[in-house]
Amino acid sequence: MRLKDKVAVITGAASGFGEGMARRFAEEGARVVIADLNGKAAERVAGDIGKAAIWTQTDVSQRAEFDEMIAATLDAFGRVDIMVNNAGYTHRNGDLLEVDEATFDLVTAVNMKAIYHSTLCVVPLMEKQGGGVILTTASTAGLRPRPGLTWYNASKGWAITATKSMAVELAPKKIRVNCLCPVAGETAMLEKFLGADTPEIRAKFRASIPLGRLSTPLDIANAALWLASDEAAFITGVALEVDGGRCI
Template identity: 55%
Template sequence: MRLEGKTAIVTGGGSGFGAGIVRKFATEGAQVWVADINLDAAEAVAAEFGGTPVAVDVGDGTSVSDMAAQTGIPDILVNNAGITHLPKPMEDVTEEEFDRVLTVNAKSVYLSARAFVPGMKARGSGAILNVASTAGLSPRPRLNWYNASKGWMITATKAMAVELAPAGVRVNALAPVAGDTPLLGSFLGEDTPEMRAKFLSTIPLGRFSTPEDMGNAACYLCSDEASMITGVVMEVDGGRCI
């Protein structure tokens, strides 16, 4: 019960890594808002443990503000929602694809900070966790602008951590390798046994990140056990970045 008595918001909580983080937080005693653009998915995950679903488009300022009005200021905010473009040469990514990736993966962190940081600062406490990617540390060819968006998130995490530390607010990030989630096919280009085997050969531990892996790492970084840790980008990647 490491998170007993705490409230948390997890964006993209209706599936994949987000759902894994939600489940772990709930198991550890947190009251969790499951935030997702797909309200049906959020409701399904929330129904498992008595959490509260909330619809949000993390790239839209009005939608994020509306969410904040419903939830109030949480103890823990997890910026997990993210998307990618399909693997292709950098010059072939359309402007629409580029804008969508940067809006969901980067602008969303700014919008959530605008909505929640003032309240955390006033309270003198808070934990923010940004879900980045190994792609922001060790970029992969043909995912150029996705790589860049996650690199942005890593720098934003460190900048936020330095600025908010005097106010008692910690900011960290997770850098998972690809997981067996709805986004896997988008990273691989095509989800086939051959493509999976090729990708797994780059991971020393020989498997994908799982939602449970992410939940365990997120729980630690957002708990009081990590009270001296801020500005860290924890690689949950089976050794891929070594």
């Protein structure tokens, strides 16, 4: 029960890494908010978890929807201890010149500006409570950029730098800020990361990972659990690689 009595808000929590975190956090005693653009899927995950969870349909590119999400959280659970910026978006793997402006804007809104929105919402609450944890799902792409994903890579590099800067500035408020850098895993975005999802392309990508497999939601959830827990009380400003050795 490493998160007993903690309240965690997780964006993009209706599938993939976010769903894995929500389920794992709840197993460890947290009350969780399943926030996702896909309201039906969010409702399903919250229903599976039970009374320790609520769900919200949230577009993380919109500040007003963050305000609604946090209001629902406070109404249900009274506080916010852990904010997980997990929602993400990518353009398809390919020529950087062929990414249209609308797609670029969505990548930056979801992967970058949403962190700004959530910070403005939760930091004042956490400061009043005496501290808290902010955790962002970044990517190995922000550390070891891959050709064909330039604008996505850049957004994740931004997230990593923001994490480190926020960690320094918020440390006096007892707010720890870290991020995870997963290698690609079995999520809805995998096909876009690879350009095309074929056995041959998967095999080539797995060969670049020393431990020989893609990441799983449980891999990421276990790392997030540790960073969110009091076991990591002296850890802040870290970009933790959860990548099977990919970035070595």
